[in-house]
Amino acid sequence: MNLDELKKLREKNFQEHKVKKRNYYLKKKLESQQKKHNNNKPEAIDYDKELYSGDFNKKIKDIAKRQKLHIDDRQSQIIAKLQEYRNKKQEYYQKNRDKRLEYDKEYRERKKEELKKYRREYYLKNKEKILNKQKEKRENINGQ
Numbered sequence: 276m277n278l279d280e281l282k283k284l285r286e287k288n289f290q291e292h293k294v295k296k297r298n299y300y301l302k303k304k305l306e307s308q309q310k311k312h313n314n315n316k317p318e319a320i321d322y323d324k325e326l327y328s329g330d331f332n333k334k335i336k337d338i339a340k341r342q343k344l345h346i347d348d349r350q351s352q353i354i355a356k357l358q359e360y361r362n363k364k365q366e367y368y369q370k371n372r373d374k375r376l377e378y379d380k381e382y383r384e385r386k387k388e389e390l391k392k393y394r395r396e397y398y399l400k401n402k403e404k405i406l407n408k409q410k411e412k413r414e415n416i417n418g419q
Contacts, residue, residue, distance in 0.1 A: 305320075
């Protein structure tokens with residue numbers, strides 16, 4: 276066998292493997308869905324038929340519309356969850372504020388020299404940008 280034949284054989288085997296793997300995945304997915312819906316036996320989904328028969332863009336738009344409707348139906352629940360998350364985050368922030376400030380203070384003390392060096396290098400590297408921004412701010416303040 277020459278190299279081209281080996282490459283073709285390898286590609287063929289790889290494609291067969293991909294098909295087997297996909298079929299196995301779909302079979303396992305279907306089994307898990309059936310376990311969830313004990314008595315409700317869902318039909319096997321033929322993805323090739325579902326997606327590629329007809330206009331693909333139309334199918335995608337239809338899926339997007341269904342997702343939007345689902346989100347719109349759950350909008351109040353989603354907003355409530357977001358608000359709950361914000362409240363938890365704010366409570367945590369207030370609760371640990373002193374610890375965080377104390378840690379920041381200790382960190383600045385430990386890294387004092389490194390921070391000075393970093394700031395000095397940063398200023399030297401970005402001197403022109405910083406000076407231009409300062410000029411613009413002064414001009415805006417004086418111009419108003």
